[in-house]
Amino acid sequence: MGCRNSKISSSNTVVLGVIQIMLGVYHVLMWYFLLLLYMGQIKGTFGTYEPLTYKMGTGLWGLTFIISGAFTVRAAKHQNNKYLLLCALSLNILCIIVTIIAASLTVVELAHFRSVSYRNYGQAKLGREVSRVLLFSYPLEFGISLTYSICSCSHLGRGQEDSLESVTEVVESTF
Numbered sequence: 001m002g003c004r005n006s007k008i009s010s011s012n013t014v015v016l017g018v019i020q021i022m023l024g025v026y027h028v029l030m031w032y033f034l035l036l037l038y039m040g041q042i043k044g045t046f047g048t049y050e051p052l053t054y055k056m057g058t059g060l061w062g063l064t065f066i067i068s069g070a071f072t073v074r075a076a077k078h079q080n081n082k083y084l085l086l087c088a089l090s091l092n093i094l095c096i097i098v099t100i101i102a103a104s105l106t107v108v109e110l111a112h113f114r115s116v117s118y119r120n121y122g123q124a125k126l127g128r129e130v131s132r133v134l135l136f137s138y139p140l141e142f143g144i145s146l147t148y149s150i151c152s153c154s155h156l157g158r159g160q161e162d163s164l165e166s167v168t169e170v171v172e173s174t175f
Contacts (some may be wrong), residue, residue, distance in 0.1 A: 010079060013148065016069075024065030027060075030130055037127055041123055052108060058106070061098050064098050093145070106138070107135070
């Protein structure tokens with residue numbers, strides 16, 4: 001298999017986890033900025049601008065990045081704990097799914113723009129720019145999660161091969 005040849009050091013894994021945590025904090029802070037931005041809208045003739053990503057709270061999905069990054073750092077420090085590695089792998093796969101969904105929702109939001117009242121146009125325009133910036137950070141999170149998932153798969157695969165070889169050696173030594 002292709003993933004068995006992948007190798008990454010524990011210090012590089014810690015760096016991946018820390019970057020994941022920073023991206024998660026960034027997404028949560030940007031969602032808070034959007035919350036303040038959209039809560040300050042004045043009810044105009046055409047209504048207020050409430051985009052799809054804001055309503056769904058996709059910025060708060062950054063919490064999954066934070067939790068996954070924390071488990072990734074923890075798993076890098078304790079590489080002998082198989083359950084911690086599996087948990088970090090599962091959370092990184094969840095991050096991949098969350099990233100794909102959030103990026104899709106952001107693209108849908110940016111593709112459709114309903115006109116808003118003149119008073120709220122500046123806030124809507126700034127909110128759309130924030131969504132564009134977040135759209136560029138999703139591939140980074142996707143790449144980090146995918147890299148860790150591949151390397152974690154490799155590490156778990158090597159661990160299983162080692163355990164199978166040791167069982168075979170024990171059986172052969174008894175005969």
